[in-house]
Amino acid sequence: MGLEKFNFLELRSFFRKRRSLFYLFFIFLFVYIVFLLVYSVQSQEKLKSVAEERFYIETKHTSTILANFLEEQKSLVETIATGNEIENFLVNQSLGMSLEYGLNVNLFSIKSSFDKKITNLKWFDEPIYQRIVFLDEHEQVLVDTKTNGSTTDFSHLAHNFSNSFQIDGTNKTLIFQAPVTYRGLSKGRVITVASLNLLFKPLQVDQKDPELHQFFIFNSNQRLFKVGDDIVQQAENRVAILPNEKLIPFKKEYNFLIGSIFTPQDTGSLYLLKNSIDGEYFKLITIVTSDRIFSKLSSNVFLYIASLVPIILIIGLLTYFQMRKKTLELETNVEISSKNINALYDANTLLADEISRRIVLENDLRESEERYRAYIDHAPEGILVVDHNYNIVEVNPSLCMLLGQEKQNLVGYSIGALTAAEDKSDFVIQFKNIINNKKDIEELIFITATDAKLMMQLKTMSLPNNLVMSFCVDITQKKVDEENIHKLAYYDALTSLPNRRMLQDRLRQALITSKRDNQYVVLMMLDLDDFKSLNDTLGHDLGDLLLTMVASRLSACMREIDVVSRIGGDEFIVIAEHLGSNVNKALIEAKKIANKLIQEISQPYPLEPNKPYYYMTCSFGLTLFKGADLSTETLIKQADLALYQAKNDGRNNYKFFDPKMQEAIHERSSMESALRGAIEKNQLRLYCQPLVDHGGNLVGGEVLLRWFLNGEETPVMPNDFIPLAESSALILPIGDWVIEQALQYLKKWQMMEHARHLKLSINISARQFLQPSFVQNIKNLIERYRVDPKLIKLELTESSIIEKLEEVIPKMNELRQLGVEFALDDFGTGFSSLSYLKILPISQVKIDKSFVRDISTDVNDAAIVSAIVAICQSLKLEVVAEGVENQSQLQFLLEKGCYLYQGYLFGKPVPFNDFIA
Numbered sequence: 001m002g003l004e005k006f007n008f009l010e011l012r013s014f015f016r017k018r019r020s021l022f023y024l025f026f027i028f029l030f031v032y033i034v035f036l037l038v039y040s041v042q043s044q045e046k047l048k049s050v051a052e053e054r055f056y057i058e059t060k061h062t063s064t065i066l067a068n069f070l071e072e073q074k075s076l077v078e079t080i081a082t083g084n085e086i087e088n089f090l091v092n093q094s095l096g097m098s099l100e101y102g103l104n105v106n107l108f109s110i111k112s113s114f115d116k117k118i119t120n121l122k123w124f125d126e127p128i129y130q131r132i133v134f135l136d137e138h139e140q141v142l143v144d145t146k147t148n149g150s151t152t153d154f155s156h157l158a159h160n161f162s163n164s165f166q167i168d169g170t171n172k173t174l175i176f177q178a179p180v181t182y183r184g185l186s187k188g189r190v191i192t193v194a195s196l197n198l199l200f201k202p203l204q205v206d207q208k209d210p211e212l213h214q215f216f217i218f219n220s221n222q223r224l225f226k227v228g229d230d231i232v233q234q235a236e237n238r239v240a241i242l243p244n245e246k247l248i249p250f251k252k253e254y255n256f257l258i259g260s261i262f263t264p265q266d267t268g269s270l271y272l273l274k275n276s277i278d279g280e281y282f283k284l285i286t287i288v289t290s291d292r293i294f295s296k297l298s299s300n301v302f303l304y305i306a307s308l309v310p311i312i313l314i315i316g317l318l319t320y321f322q323m324r325k326k327t328l329e330l331e332t333n334v335e336i337s338s339k340n341i342n343a344l345y346d347a348n349t350l351l352a353d354e355i356s357r358r359i360v361l362e363n364d365l366r367e368s369e370e371r372y373r374a375y376i377d378h379a380p381e382g383i384l385v386v387d388h389n390y391n392i393v394e395v396n397p398s399l400c401m402l403l404g405q406e407k408q409n410l411v412g413y414s415i416g417a418l419t420a421a422e423d424k425s426d427f428v429i430q431f432k433n434i435i436n437n438k439k440d441i442e443e444l445i446f447i448t449a450t451d452a453k454l455m456m457q458l459k460t461m462s463l464p465n466n467l468v469m470s471f472c473v474d475i476t477q478k479k480v481d482e483e484n485i486h487k488l489a490y491y492d493a494l495t496s497l498p499n500r501r502m503l504q505d506r507l508r509q510a511l512i513t514s515k516r517d518n519q520y521v522v523l524m525m526l527d528l529d530d531f532k533s534l535n536d537t538l539g540h541d542l543g544d545l546l547l548t549m550v551a552s553r554l555s556a557c558m559r560e561i562d563v564v565s566r567i568g569g570d571e572f573i574v575i576a577e578h579l580g581s582n583v584n585k586a587l588i589e590a591k592k593i594a595n596k597l598i599q600e601i602s603q604p605y606p607l608e609p610n611k612p613y614y615y616m617t618c619s620f621g622l623t624l625f626k627g628a629d630l631s632t633e634t635l636i637k638q639a640d641l642a643l644y645q646a647k648n649d650g651r652n653n654y655k656f657f658d659p660k661m662q663e664a665i666h667e668r669s670s671m672e673s674a675l676r677g678a679i680e681k682n683q684l685r686l687y688c689q690p691l692v693d694h695g696g697n698l699v700g701g702e703v704l705l706r707w708f709l710n711g712e713e714t715p716v717m718p719n720d721f722i723p724l725a726e727s728s729a730l731i732l733p734i735g736d737w738v739i740e741q742a743l744q745y746l747k748k749w750q751m752m753e754h755a756r757h758l759k760l761s762i763n764i765s766a767r768q769f770l771q772p773s774f775v776q777n778i779k780n781l782i783e784r785y786r787v788d789p790k791l792i793k794l795e796l797t798e799s800s801i802i803e804k805l806e807e808v809i810p811k812m813n814e815l816r817q818l819g820v821e822f823a824l825d826d827f828g829t830g831f832s833s834l835s836y837l838k839i840l841p842i843s844q845v846k847i848d849k850s851f852v853r854d855i856s857t858d859v860n861d862a863a864i865v866s867a868i869v870a871i872c873q874s875l876k877l878e879v880v881a882e883g884v885e886n887q888s889q890l891q892f893l894l895e896k897g898c899y900l901y902q903g904y905l906f907g908k909p910v911p912f913n914d915f916i917a
């Protein structure tokens, strides 16, 4: 909306500056107009009187004309009466002349004179006389101009000649008479008869001047007036009331005067004037309209009104200016208002914007409120709003569901209502603390309506108006899961004892405590003796059962503060603290514990109902420490080392760690690091030991590894470093190296005429064989060196593959398909389940040298070897006897049907290059 802006201020200042001038001008104008008005009124009055005067004169003139006419007629009739003709007659009469003779002539002459007069005398072009009559003193008509002989009786005409004329209303005539005298004697009279109509000739009584009407009144109060062509005479005796010679307004009571002369519409505008003609005898009454008299004059009312016009105009002007002023003020106000309106408009716009913004905000707020409400109502977590008095203001459906409570039983109540616990005091205190501290996340236990225990995680935040909102998430299950995870991470699933990880923790703490308290602690590593047999004979389940029994026995023997853990397989570690600060006492204590535990473990185990008890022994490795700056790993290694010694010492006993063991450990670790660089330093060499048949023919060789440490001539034997290589995973690169080298030699053999048929046996460690890429590696090498796979024989020890048969057999089969053969090495030293011979895709079995060594002297060994050879024969497997050193052994083997041999009797292992000259 746009508002027009006027420049009112300029106009207003203009009027302000000239205001006094304007007032002066208006006053002057007012005076001038009043003066003009007065002057006009006066002039009007004058004009009026002039008009009246003029009208007087006009009527007076008419009266005079009429008076003159009457006078003239009077004198004329007298002139006739005294005329020569009549005088001659009278003379002759007096002379006695008779009528017949002389007088007739006279009369004739009179008559002629009369006729002439009738003919010649005119007024307003009309003959004045209708008749002239000469009567003698006896009223005898002597001369009468009316010749038709009708006589009129003039006797009624008075002889009194003071009234020299009379009006004959009946005949409508005007009669004048004059006496005829002779020598003082009356001799008769002359009568002239004129038309009454003549009187009206000078008067304006016709249609031409309808505004003026005149009539006569004569003495006998007779009104005489003319209506059309008729002259009417009426009696009226009230005429006398009319004033003389004065123009007076016509009053209503004068209506009788005008009668039927004319019928004015407005008698109020009539004026009346009475003029005397011929003395008081004859009056001329003039009735005239004011317009007729004052036609050119304005009426006073008009003047007054006209005079009012300027006043009204002035007042109007003043009012106009006043109003203009007011308008200006108003307009100024309007302008100010318009400015205000503009400002208001701007403010309005701002307000509108603000309103729009607020509407948007309100919408946003509403949407946000709806979102908030939707979120609250549908949030999966419980939501709770509490006021500063700890009263519940809001709960969402999720919280109600979690707590098994109805909303109406919570909202409006104190926070105690949130738990169904009998004693709510702890809950309320904890909750208040949470609310007051507003820690990020707190945990609190709620009791639900069904008496269930809910562990809730509360996240609390402040809201406006001193409100506090808490998000409650049920973490009961999470806690259980966490506990389970913790258990899985820190506890052994089978025995529920702390596992190796937990042990590390506890050991770390024990280290700290022992240092702090200056108290000895013993770490005992326990390993069941020959547990593997139990597994193998009774199965894993019973093995597990035994392990759990061992665990409970260990726990039962130890104090609450001690640690009993299972670190894997059949190995347990026990930590006993607070053994005193004296080493000897601590040793005694530790021994006591070890003995007690050995005693306990050796108790019979009722593994199977109605079956004989199982018996189990164990070995311990112990290490004592007190505030030592040793790592937990070192301590465990010490105990392990001691255990190793205990095992070596025949099992079912315990050994304390001593520094010599430490040295051995050190030696082992330095050897490990030396072995790590052996390949790069070219310290490893391949040797080959011949394999011969019963005819002494070389049929192949077994690849053997030698480690020439630090350029020494005497190599380190495989038994001294292969276990180390296996335990440290160095066996993998070493094994790969061995295979590749061996195939290169085999390639060379293949190119030699006399060696082309020789088979090469390569020892493969279980770890190496179980490598996922093992088969592919072999394939690649066969392809690379183009060797005949049939000449390759891979040797695996029974114990190494027995646990992973399902993994091992498919791999063996895959290589078998290429032509690669397998031999079971060291047969007889392990479990030697004969059933494996059936299921393993092997082509050869190698009897361990420990059996071969004493076959001539030990009946058992001889029996075992015989049995092995027999079985292999029945299974159509080649049998190789290892460690054949003398003829008696050979003889025995030959007798039993073993036709392949390896041993010093046929050749020691020699460097590969020397194997075939």
Ligand SMILES: Nc1nc2c(ncn2[C@@H]2O[C@H](COP(=O)(O)OP(=O)(O)OP(=O)(O)O)[C@@H](O)[C@H]2O)c(=O)[nH]1
Residues within 6 Å of the ligand: 494, 527, 528, 529, 530, 531, 532, 533, 535, 539, 540, 541, 542, 543, 544, 547, 568, 569, 570, 647, 651
């Ligand atoms: N039943 C069962 N056997 C296990 C479990 N963990 C490891 N073993 C077996 O426990 C045996 C542990 O054997 P070792 O301790 O190496 O040897 P051993 O037979 O006890 O002989 P020594 O320790 O030398 O006396 C292996 O045969 C494992 O397969 C287990 O959780 N349950």
